[in-house]
Amino acid sequence: MAQQDKKLVEAITPMDEDFAQWYTDIVKKAELIDYSSVRGCCVLRPYSYAIWENMQKILDGMFKETGHQNVYMPMFIPESLLQKEKDHVEGFAPEVAWVTEGGGKKLEERLCVRPTSETLFCEHYKNIVHSYRDLPKLYNQWCSVVRWEKTTRPFLRTMEFLWQEGHTIHETSEEAVAETERMLNVYARFYEEFLAIPVLKGRKTEKEKFAGAVATYCIEAMMHDGKALQAGTSHYFGDGFAHAFDIQFQGRDNTPQYPFQTSWGMTTRTIGAIIMTHGDDSGLLLPPAVAPVQVMVIPVAQHKAGVLEEARRVREKIGAVCRADIDESDNSPGWKFAEHEMRGVPLRLELGPRDIEKGQCVLVRRDTREKAIVPLDALETEIPRLLGAIHDEMFRRAKENRERRTFEARTLEELIRLAETESGYIKAMWCGDTACEEALKEKAGVTSRCIPFEQEHLCDTCVCCGKPAKHLVYWGKAY
């Protein structure tokens, strides 16, 4: 690895002083991204791309397990195709990029660079779905999409971002609803079991739902500073797109029928969620399941005879149970310790002459800084155990932060006061009217994050208007 600025760590803004600045310091200094000359478009450097590849591998496996197949759709959408579904085009038109010229000639019909691919999938489904025997189709694609954002932040909002978008089509609405829920659960499991980020599962309000959807289910994560992050969405489309695109199939009863559809997506924003959930003043802390390097071997006094050789042997050996790397640079050990802590490597393995003599090494956890002297022949069991323990501790801390920052409001005054003085979720009852949702945004600066599946009953009336309450809603400020 290239030599780094020695003052890297000192240069990171303390997170509680200025969380936004801390975040931008981290993404640059941990070599996750570089800015490019195109506004709002970031270079994903090897370290962040490796995280993305690990996430892809896990998620893709989960998609395959649930019977999905990968496909690839074109990146261009003709204007006429985009416009077929009214709500959809209204939602996306303001932020699409248009190609108006090609091969030196003005195009007869302009093409938009996909902001999402529902319309292309619909066009394709119309071609290939003719009978109930053709259903369901459970498709997914990994690609990038473009949305012409006004303001951008690395990972959280960039004009081009990487994602996966699942698009499925079913014979019945029951089946499509079940698919929507099933994939939301896949996302939730991925966040909690692999990224150590606890999530709330629920539904978006009419105001917040996806353009063209009947219902949008979501998982919401909470960042260290108490702001919410929409971590993944799963949409149920009903047969709305099928009508708009005239997709029909011959049913079991020999009548023409419209199929039911879903879509669901997760993006590179998730890397931002990892940073903002687990990071601390020393830098990143990566969940072991997606950390490009899970154990960094650091030879101590590596110039001494046999040290480097033994360190390489150990690295080779533990490579069987984890993703291991070795830092052979001629930086001092102290420098390496700080460097790999900043980059969020979950476990450090120190190996020096004294250890080699005794057939042991020192393992240091990034989350607790706890040091343990471990016999070399116990590494193959001890490393997986510690990686698991780190994951559990990360999850526990993230959940603790969320619980500490979750509040309840029974009156408007209470909600406004909480929104002013605290940063986090505010649970409050809601009547279901968009007018009240907009009023809360106006008066308290909060938006509805999600209507949780696990409902509670705080009181009988809407926190805003006093009419009978329909749902408990989590309110908050979001990224």
Add this chain to the structure above:
RNA sequence: CGAGGCGUAGCUCAGUUUGGUAGAGUGCCUGGUUUGGGACCAGGAUGCCGCAGGUUCAAGUCCUGUCGCCUCGACCA
């Protein structure tokens, strides 16, 4: 898109008020000594001062424009 801030060496920044030879720290390169929490010595290289105009004998510095980045708001994954 509104408000604010910033563009000078790889990085962090000083220099701009009051125009007068381009600076520091750190990193980088070479050689040597070091190595269990950010080591040290000696030598060396590095700049379209974001870009374009203008004012001036003279512009990093003043004026006009422009591009980009960051933060906060409004909008969105």
